[in-house]
Amino acid sequence: MGKTEGQKLEEKLCYKIKNIGMEKPEEIEKAIEFCEGYKKYLDNAKIEREAVKYSIEMAEERGYVPFERSKKYKTGDKVYFNNRGKNIILTTFGKRPLIDGVHFNIAHIDSPRLDLKPNPLYEKDEIAYFKTHYYGGIKKYQWGVTPLAMHGRVMLKDGTAVDLNIGENEGDPVFVVSDLLPHLSQQQNQRKLADGIKGEELNIILGSTPIADKEVKKAFKLKVLSILNEKYGMIEEDFLRAEITMVPAQHAVDVGLDRSLVGAYGQDDKVCAYTALMAELECKEPEYTTVTVLVDKEEIGSVGVTGMAGDMLLHYMEDLVEAEGERVRDVLRNSLCLSADVNAAFDPTFPDVYESNNASYLNRGPVLTKYTGSRGKSGSNDASAETMQRVISYMESDDVMWQIGELGKVDAGGGGTIAMFIANMDVDTVDLGVPVLSMHAPFEITSKLDVYYTYKAFAAFNK
Template sequence: MKAVEVPVQNHDFVSGLLDFITRSPTPFHAVAVMVERLLQAGFTRLQESDAWMLEQGGLCGRFFITRNDSSIIAFRLTGPLTEHGIHMVGAHTDSPCLRVKPNPVLAAGKYLQLGVEVYGGALLNPWFDRDLSLAGRVSFIDADNHIAHRLIDWHKAIAVIPSLAIHLDREVNDKRSINRQTDLPPVLMRQDGGMAEDGTAFHALLLARVNEEMPDDLPAAARILDYELSFYDMQAPAVVGLQDDFIAAARLDNLLSCYTGLMALIADEHGHNALLVCNDHEEVGSMSAAGAQGNFLKSVLSRLCGSDEAMARMMATSMMMSVDNAHAVHPNFADRHDQNHGPVINEGPVIKVNANQRYATNSETGAMFRQWCAAAGVPVQSFVVRSDMACGSTIGPITASELGVRTVDVGVPTWAMHSIRELAGCQDAYNLYRVLLHYFAN
């Protein structure tokens, strides 16, 4: 197994991760940042609509492709795919959040509020009393009468969901429940004159923001057509703990895996054939053109192989590592874990196992991951959900069944998963990066 040089200190890696999360409030922004890093590293952008002039059999090079601006595949080819296969890493760009509705304006009373949908399995209590901003993709007609799209981000706290005072709800600490329709609309501002509930005034706010962020060399936006906007917490990611043990941030699930996979792919130019896929919509079931149940990855691999025969031969020698955060044992709720399978933060990445195939790991792929961890000098842990509790899932089983590829489900131990602010270990993030370097290289 080829040795791989890695940085001695994880400080720079963790700092880069925090910056990536800060710049990625939505899946669209995360993909945009990844595209920027790939271009800087010398990767070539491909378009799905173009003919790919890639020579089959002796293909070499570094490329990437996006779909819906929210999913991305990047790959490095160093030798024949049918002979050597390809080592793949899968992650997802989306996280639970509050999405703005198409006709969102709630103009009752003296305040402007926006109606929201809960995206994914969000932990809702932590969304109250936070400084919220708004970001996403806006589609519009420009001054040349063309449909165009733009990413926007207010970059400041523009909204809040205030809690009801305990004096008006004396049982809140014992019996609190949240009505998603009536309790969650954020407050944006006081208004005296009122705002039309048909959304025209909100579109005017969006139009102004789009044009503020529009480069001078592009036509101005003239009329808003549609949008996908999400509220997010303005509190910056941070390293916390008395000994700087932890990373506290929004969207660690699963931007931590996206960043780790990206940096490992970029770091080594001459290892094994390697691919990173980061899909959108994992948190809502992956059933979309940009999700893992769509044909994005299969389509790209089929085009690289050139025939069904070549595709089948490549899959037989390939591997998929589904990288998604795992549940660390919570010191206040240790009884929620199987007593023999309670991952501890900063004691290594976790192999996730489920007999009912909610995770795709089997004994063969688990053994291979343990071998890569040993080669990287990284400890490894196991997670199995309690037998009397339901188990979550990942893109691992979806990809394994769609492609017929050997798959292992792994991730770093995390607290407060799906909260507005999650917690993971600094050393775990760095150790996962070290393992992925070995995986991509061999």
Template sequence: MEKKLANELVDFIYASPTQYHAASTVKEMLDREGFTELFEKDSWNLKSGEKYYLKKNDSAVIAFEVGTGSVIEDGFRLIGAHTDAPGFRIKPNAEMKVEDQYVRLNTEVYGGPILSTWFDRPLGVAGRVALRGESPLKPEIKLVNINKPVLIIPNIAIHMNRSVNEGYAFNKQKDTLPLVGFVNEELEKKGYLMSLLVEELGVNSEDILDFDLFLYEYNKGCVMGINEELISTGRLDDQWMVFAGIKALLGSEKIKATKVMVCIDNEEIGSLTAQGANSNLLRRFLERVVIALGGNTEDFFRALANSVMISADLAHAVHPNLPEKHDPTNRPKLGMGPVIKIAASGSYSTDSVASAIFMEVCNKAEVPVQKFVNRSDVKGGTTIGPMSAADLGIPVVDMGAPLLGMHSVRELASVKDNFYTVKAFTEFYNIK
């Protein structure tokens, strides 16, 4: 069962090369389970025990099951994760000729990828394309996945960069541009990238108005290791937690509280977008749910007072080659269960109350739980947790499954931790 679940995760991530595809994959899972799609422009009429979801900007999804009790008295049971991952975004007017022989694409870095891991790997292109629609105010949107090895970022030979293994500062405008291929007169007239999009989408080039396109590693992830105990794939941060949360929502029982799975976008670049955690999207959504169930703003605040949230991202496992990078007494390991993340700076939202809640959830699920705190002389990252806690004013525990190689093009996780996390999330949704 654990290996089957791990392969499901690998398949989910491979079907989701961008945040847009992750949202689409989640939508397909929800549709199969009888969830009803809601739209912001419509008036909502929600019913007790029924299942719904809302998409935002093609890249964020909020799925929920209305509780059998009172949303005011029983509140919301929330899990939040993000659909985006660090990488490279293609710029407009992207094609660049070099030496009258090579064609490269001009890109910009999205988030904080480990740049060196992207070199010498076959890369695909995916994202969304805006096409001319019936009205200038309503372009037609199509997702695209050029699932072919069409690009590569080649390294320069070590003979010309002798110090590369002693540490090299990559220039994001020069060193990391992907190679398309050789100069071709016919393609040059049509545009290399445009030709790929036209062929993939079956549309006219003049109907393509703009795009949001990203590079991704073409090769699929895998379950690996001597005993097949490891998962090697990109975008575990944070599509793994999206997958685990959706699996838990679909596999959980009906309860009095309203269960919510929040798949948000743009965490890797600060969340300050209409579909990010540093917006009013979640707050506005939850208030609309209360109103659609017959409540008012006062009832919404009362519902929040009875709510709790898990901010689900990834946590740093102790690295076998560099164990000294970790805190002396809090040392999460692969295969030993989900990790509660704590920071005196407030960069994680966990306090003792939120921590105790998640620990009891794990105890009830018979899942081991670990804790992570940064070394005091090392600055850590942050998540959607503090933003959510500050905006909603509810207990939010920051946690994540342990990981090696965070932000690499290939991250490494444990099959057992995938099973543990889904089990813990399911228990969180099941508690009466």
């Protein structure tokens, strides 16, 4: 029996998002294979410095060289710019002149975590601790009794840089924030969920062994210092010259009996950073010059010299166009940007905060997010109809399955991305990224099909 006239009309006129696994089952194995590299990236790039270092290693293997001001580049040339070791810009020069615009793809490589306070080390009741100050938007109670690793950089007094990575390798100790046992938590249970563990209770246990000297006043603190001094040459004053952070010690793993999902810390937004990076690395002779940017500080407002609210990208673009004798404002006005950031995947356990027609779902591909922000689109870039059409056409021309979405119900909350900062540079911009379950938790979840298809979307945009 053939289709009815109504069915034909429905097929012609109605919009329907499809599940990639159902429509293209042959892509499942490709996605699984692609995500093996992604999991390795997550394990080697838990903080910004590590992400930049690992990305440079990958880039140099593909022929990228450091960018040189005033040098004239040709189609297919590949360069990178390392900004202070905490963000990186990669470029593949295209067939068209820069005045025709460039294709930006910008993701962030910082994630919520526990930073150490400037003077963090203390002891209390014969236990040594670190005091922390959380970074970015977290549910503080999720960070209790979670095995943590110590990452970061310490600058010693003589100028020597010491990089820390403790808790990731087999045999390493880990660190933890303790929580009350249920037998004694009656008062704690009366707190609001947001205060289940308070900010000043996010104290990291370091050890419980004293220095064997009864004349020492802070024997447990001194024991920790003696270990750090022996291994790294540190003294307590060096904490004042340090950036040390605590992140989950869990490595990236497969989730589910079918291994269809990736579970790991820091997928917001390293999932977009990795997919954008891979699309950049594999780009050969694009039509438009590509500028892929992995940035810092998005989780706290994109501030500072390595964040998108600063001028580091503008200065890079000024240097880039200088060799062609063009004005940077003209290049930017003709450019197009994908703000590569995640969206909230629909969670059937908590459906009330989502509006189903405009939610993003696992296994339906990357999410095109026209606007972010809170409530009345506050703090948002709102992409134009023309920008939406251009980006959609790139995906459709390469048969990339995608979906539309926004971050929950209008009055349920909200959040922002770097899109508004690049749009403020007079660049047409829209958000595109992977839907994530349990976003900002110590253990986030993504679909391998979504990760792979986000890479395909970025590759289509670059091509």
